[in-house]
Amino acid sequence: MIQIIYFILAALNSSFFIWYAMVSYSEKEPLATMRSLLLAITSPIPFIAAGYLPQETGLTILIILLTLTIVAAVLFYIPFKRLAVENESSGYRIDERNTMFSRLEITQSPEKTKTYYAENPEHLALDKKWQIKHGLMSSSSSMYEVKAFAAAEASFNVIASLRNSVSPAPLAIKKILNTKDATVFIKNWAKKLGAIDAGVCELKPYHFYSHRGRGKVYGDKVEIHHQYGIAITVEMDKDYLAAGPAAPTLMESAQQYLNSGSIALQLAHFCANMGYSARAHIDGNYEVVCPLVARDAGLGEIGRMGLLMTHSLGPRVRIAVITTDMPLLADDRKHDATVLDFCDICKKCAEVCPGQAIPTDDKKEIHGIRRWQINQEECFSYWCTTGTDCGRCMSVCPYSHPNNRLHNLVRWGIKKSWLFRRMALWMDDFFYGRKPKPIKLKF
Ligand code: SF4
Ligand code: SF4
Incomplete structure (x- = not known):
């Protein structure tokens, strides 16, 4: 039973990154495609390996994993910091x-x-x-x-x-x-x-x-x-x-x-x-x-x-x-x-x-x-x-990604949580590069 749970987790993990790779490919983002494909292959390995551990060890690790997931989910949902809305206009008119x-x-x-x-x-x-x-x-x-x-x-x-x-x-x-x-x-x-x-x-x-x-x-x-x-x-x-x-x-x-x-x-x-x-x-x-x-x-x-x-x-x-x-x-x-x-x-x-x-x-x-x-x-x-x-x-801004489910999920997280904003920035740098190069366009 525990082995099956591990295999399901491995499959879910891999599926998410395959989806990411497919979206990235359709968006012509070669770095994100390559990195998400790599994660689709490597990230399920620890789950599959854990599935072959003795049942008791496997169960302990599963409980730790679930606890960490719940803690992370709660942490990501907590705004942490109340963000003040600053004054936006003094009435000044631009010439x-x-x-x-x-x-x-x-x-x-x-x-x-x-x-x-x-x-x-x-x-x-x-x-x-x-x-x-x-x-x-x-x-x-x-x-x-x-x-x-x-x-x-x-x-x-x-x-x-x-x-x-x-x-x-x-x-x-x-x-x-x-x-x-x-x-x-x-x-x-x-x-x-x-x-x-x-x-x-x-x-x-x-x-x-x-x-x-x-x-x-x-x-x-x-x-x-x-x-x-x-x-x-x-x-x-x-x-x-x-x-x-x-x-x-x-x-x-x-x-x-x-x-x-x-x-x-x-x-x-x-x-x-x-x-x-x-x-x-x-x-x-x-x-x-x-x-x-x-x-x-x-x-x-x-x-x-x-x-x-x-x-x-x-x-x-x-x-x-x-x-x-x-x-x-x-x-x-x-x-x-x-x-x-x-x-x-x-x-x-x-x-x-x-x-x-x-x-x-x-x-x-x-x-x-x-x-x-x-x-x-x-x-x-x-x-x-x-x-x-x-x-x-405009081009490199993390908010500029296309309006689709994948990026809207990230936008949703960014709105919700202080911690997620930090992680989203790290992810954006990882998948798209900190300083992405201009693309060559045939026109
Ligand atoms: S990135 Fe280009 S368009 Fe944007 S502020 Fe700098 S020079 Fe201007
Ligand atoms: S999100 Fe980043 S790239 Fe976009 S405007 Fe703000 S600082 Fe610039």
């Missing part, structure tokens, strides 16, 4: 003119450049460092690939053609809607259109930039007209991202800016057709800080790399936002402090970042709140060398 894409745009205007650096002299030396490099999407950059760069440019061209349609005129007669029905309809339709998630929040001033930093409206104050923000996320292809920093990452980035932007436009036009004022916030034409709206709409938390860490795909998403005066039901955001606790110990993104732009130390007080802040100049400077987005940080 879009300080973002890197705005600082890139003003290089085309001597007048704006002069004014900007007169008002922000601390940025001058930092910006000179990336301004002397080849530049984003440059044919002389180190990662230039003619087809991929042309494909990315094609996506950006289409986005540019959409930028003038972000504020559709609302129909004169408002259709009276049940708030809950309208919210459910919008979220479901967003998902039907390709979003992986959608959420709603009541907008606060800090969701909006203080001033515009792009295009003809450069320097304009941002007025707050809308009460509700709908945030949507779309998935970025895992393989195209894992190839980065390389041309496919740029292609994927542009593609998902376009996909998220086009969904946002359709939703904004829907609101207008129902008689409500609405605006889509898409690449190159934002009035809101998308990650903050998405966070407050319950789509995730802001992690070490300063990006939205979503529930099912971590940072491997692009975000777009629609703001509107259509009455909607705001999501009840549940703070998830476990993400920040995991970021505290993980630091994987910071260790692989080729621009050394992600902090490895603790959060710091910035504009009245404690958070991590990446060095955006160093990040952008690296992009200007390669000519592409980099995306290494």
